[in-house]
Amino acid sequence: MRAVASTIDVLVVDDNPIMRAALQGILAADETIRVVGEAGNGREALALAERLRPAITLLDHRMPIADGLSVVDALGRLTAVLVLTSTEEPRIIADMLQRGARGYLVHGEFKPGDLVRAVHEVVGGRGWLSPIAASVAVSMARARSTPQRTDPAYGSLTERELEVMNLLCEGLSNAAIAQQLWLTEKTVKNHLNHIFAKLGVRSRTEAVVRWTR
Template sequence: MAIDVLVVDDNQIMRAALRGILAADERLQVVGEAANGREALALARQLRPAVTLLDHRMPIADGLSVVGELGQHSAVLVLTSSDDPGTIAEMLQRGARGYLVHGEFEPTDLVRAVHEVVGGRGWLSPIAASVAVSMARERPRRQRVDPARGSLTERELEVLELLCQGLSNASIAQQLWLTEKTVKNHLNHIFAKLGVRSRTEAVVRWTAE
C-alpha cells in the first residue's frame, strides 16, 4: 500500500524536485501540493496524507503557524532552508516529527526520513539534532518523566541524560564507571521503553515530552 505524501512549499520548482525524489520509491505517492500553510491545512483535512513535507517560510501562513494543526492530520516532516535554532526548537515542540535542512541531506535521506516518520520515529539534520540535544539539556529531568512512555530506572535516566549531552557510549561508560557493554544494554532498554530505535530518536522523543 502506497504512502500518501502532501508537499507544501511556495516554490514551484522545489515542489517539482521533491516530487521527482519521492517518485524514485514506488511505495510513496504525492497526493497533493500546497503553496502556503492555509492551503496545506485545507488539503490535509481533505486528503489525510500519511506525511506532510512542510516548508517554513511561506506567504499567507508559514510553516510554524500551522505545524501543530497539521500534526493532527498527518505526520509532519519539516523541509526548509532555515537552520535557525529557535525555529527548529519551535517546530519540534509543536509536533514536527522530523526536520531536514536543505543542503544537509541527500535524496535517499529524504525518502528514508519519510518512512521513518510514518513509523512514528524521527529524523533530523545535524543542526536540528544539535538543537534537540540542547533542548533536552535545558529541560529539568522532573518535567520529562512520563510513566506512559515506560518507567526508566535511575541508572537509565543517568545514561539518557548523558546521551542527550551528545556523549558516546565510551564516554558515558567512563563517567558512570560502567563497561561499554553495560551502557549498550541500558540504551537498548531505554529505546524499548521510549519506543524508538536510535540515539537521535531517543533524544527527540525525550525532548518532545
C-alpha cells in the same frame, strides 16, 4: 511485476514550484510513495490535508500567507509532519519540534535517499533530524532536565538508565558515557537498548526527541 505494499500518500508544501517539482522527482524513485497534492502556503496546506488526509506532509517554513510554524500543530492533527526547509534558526527548529513535527531536514544536509528513508521513518512513528536539528533537540533536553521527570516514561527507567539517558542528552558517545560512569561500552549499549524499548524508540536521536516532549 512485483506487487507494491501499502502506499504512502504525501503532501508537498513549499512556496517554490521548482522545489516542489524537485521533491516530487526524488520521491518518485520509491514506488511505495505517492505525492497526492502540493501547496504553496500554510493555508492551502491545511485545506488539502483536511481533504486528502495524507500519511505525511513535507512542510516548508518560510512561506507567504501562512508559514510552516503557524500551521504545524494543526497539520500534526491531520498528518505526520516532516519539516523540510532551509531554516536553521534554533528557535524555529525547537518550536517546530515542540508543536508536533516528527522530523526536521535542512536543505543541503541530506541526499535524495535520506529524504525517502525519512518519509518511511516518520510515517512509521519514528523521527528523523538533520544534524543541526538533532543538536537543538539535545539542547531542549538539557533545558528541560527538571520538567522531564514528569514524563510517564521517567518512572520506568532505573536509576542507572536515567544516568545514561541524561549523558546521552548531553551528546556523549557510548565510550564517553562508559568512561563517565565507570562502565564497559557493552554495558552502556545494553542500557541504551533497554531505554529505547521503554521509550518506544529505535535510535539515539529518537530517544532525545521523545525525552524533550
